[in-house]
Amino acid sequence: MEYKGKKFDAIVATPACGKSYLCDKYPEKFVDVDEVRLRCKYVVPEDITRAELERTKGNRTFKKRKDGDYWQKMYEKLDEYVKVGKILIVAPHPESVDYLVKNNIKFAFVYQSKDMKTEMEKRMRKRGNSEDLIKEFSDLFDYYYKKNSTENQSVVHYEIGPDEYLEDVLKKFDCKI
Numbered sequence: 001m002e003y004k005g006k007k008f009d010a011i012v013a014t015p016a017c018g019k020s021y022l023c024d025k026y027p028e029k030f031v032d033v034d035e036v037r038l039r040c041k042y043v044v045p046e047d048i049t050r051a052e053l054e055r056t057k058g059n060r061t062f063k064k065r066k067d068g069d070y071w072q073k074m075y076e077k078l079d080e081y082v083k084v085g086k087i088l089i090v091a092p093h094p095e096s097v098d099y100l101v102k103n104n105i106k107f108a109f110v111y112q113s114k115d116m117k118t119e120m121e122k123r124m125r126k127r128g129n130s131e132d133l134i135k136e137f138s139d140l141f142d143y144y145y146k147k148n149s150t151e152n153q154s155v156v157h158y159e160i161g162p163d164e165y166l167e168d169v170l171k172k173f174d175c176k177i
Contacts, residue, residue: 018165
């Protein structure tokens with residue numbers, strides 16, 4: 001993928017930007033790294049829907065796996081996806097971003113503008129997140145906005161505005177999805 005002459009093979013995007021939606025709509029092109037991470041860390045029923053997974057955020061009731069280092073398992077799975085040309089869609093968890101940086105995978109960083117706090121809360125409610133999780137994200141919104149606006153490891157740094165989602169951004173970038 002490319003934007004203004006800058007090529008990237010992964011996207012790091014903050015909560016409620018449309019990562020899961022994009023991965024659901026284009027599973028042949030994108031991989032939801034959060035789901036890979038979740039399935040490596042916990043014993044998750046195979047038949048659970050992504051909507052059901054979304055509702056467990058902030059309150060995971062799945063049993064943790066006992067079989068060693070789940071980070072290494074996650075990195076191995078990501079290596080497989082990269083080899084077949086999938087685009088990784090990542091939340092800004094330090095371990096996931098570190099994977100991209102250590103493997104020299106160029107990425108776009110997408111985050112909400114300062115005036116999207118209320119919209120983010122609405123999006124999280126719409127997708128079924130708990131009020132506790134919404135409050136936690138809302139309370140930290142300003143802190144993370146400052147941190148996100150100064151992020152400097154990406155090749156593309158993009159602040160989305162109201163009513164804009166990750167899919168809209170990629171279309172604006174003229175990415176073929």
